[in-house]
Amino acid sequence: MKKYLLSLLLLLSIQGMAQEVGLRPRRAWYLPDHLKLQFAGNIGFLSGGPGYVSRNKTLETDLLFGFLPQKYGGDALVTTTLKTTYSPWRIGLRDSYYIRPFSIGAYLSYTFGPQFDTKWPSYYPAGYYWWATAIRPGAYIGGKAGRNVVLNNRRRSFELYYELGTYDLLVISYVQNKGFLKLHDIVSLSLGVKFGFD
């Protein structure tokens, strides 16, 4: 983990390159605006994938493919996740650094496997179990810091983000057991990087 963080910091510190910008035509609309790689967050050990950002850059929507190796999860699990993050404020800093101090978002994840259901089999009476085991809705808050750079004469951005999140089944458990469960019992941390093609 430390190794990756170090190389990431190195990457962020790459200075300058050429300073003239944006000579290329605008990219086709369907090409993703960014790629993300995320660690943890109940959607895989590592998850990554493309995403789009709104014109004013406050709303991001990502499609992430996650994998949890058996070594870290006891079971190897593959997950796809659709997530949307709203980061309303941007604070510019020196040297084209910036932070987006607050993000809020939600996701819907699908975990593959014969032991997970979206619809319970017919041998259960209707409503026997009320939740689907394959699909998990979750929500999180977080923040990020980034830097605009120019690489090979193209505008690019790097961002580091963190999220503190939970999901439906844990929220219900918490609401009904505020004596035993504390907020930190149901909230977990995730960390990620975003590479933007601005």
Place this chain on the structure above:
Amino acid sequence: MLRWSHLGLSLGLAFLLTSCDDLFQYNPNEETLLDRDKDLTAKNIARISQLPVSDTTRFILMGDSQRWYDECEDFVRSANQQKNISFVLHAGDISDFGLTQEFKWVNEIMTRLKYPYVTVIGNHDIVANGSATYRKMFGPLNYSFGFGRDRFIFVNTNSREYAFDGSVPDVAWLKAQLADNPAHQNTIVVGHVPPFDADFDKNLEKPYTAALANDPTVKFTLYGHQHRFYEGQFYDDGVNYHLTTSMGARGYMVVSTWEGGYRVERVNF
């Protein structure tokens, strides 16, 4: 650059200091367990086998702790005030969603008992990756152990979770266990779903209840699942069926056994 590395360093330190084993979670259905959370059935049977045996054996039957953690904590407080209890039996539905996290929470509460506890698997414990986690955390789904004059057989009776395919409960295994009783100990069969429940395989109800009735060492048998106290000799065959209620209903049973007899008391907390 300096500030970035400072930030990275202090973040890293903060994570290390938090040293919380589930700060990062990878999937709701992950089965990550610390060694101390593994093989609990074997570990707790080892503790039980060290206990002194007296003329009367007293143990607690509780169950259905699913998503009732606050109530389960109150149960532990109440149970710890009982006198001369040797161990606690959990009648299943330890978890509600079959999540490893739930099993860990209940185990955290149950380890505050002054007594060792053993479990039988409930239908909710089989959902999603639940039965895989149960195997790692507790042990086999069917097992038995002896203590004093008594012998306890724990059997998975959650037929619906296996689409009523005839494999659960494993009646052949149960019969073999019943037959393997050279010391003629009292046999106490413990399951989650009682045989008269709609979640029990109708085709196996008769073979199962007959197996119990045909064994003269079986005087009574214990269950959970219906979230109510309930008892009776439902098959007119000399075997008494006792159901304990849920943690949500704030009740449990204290069972006493002695040479030639037994008693069941209901406790509300």
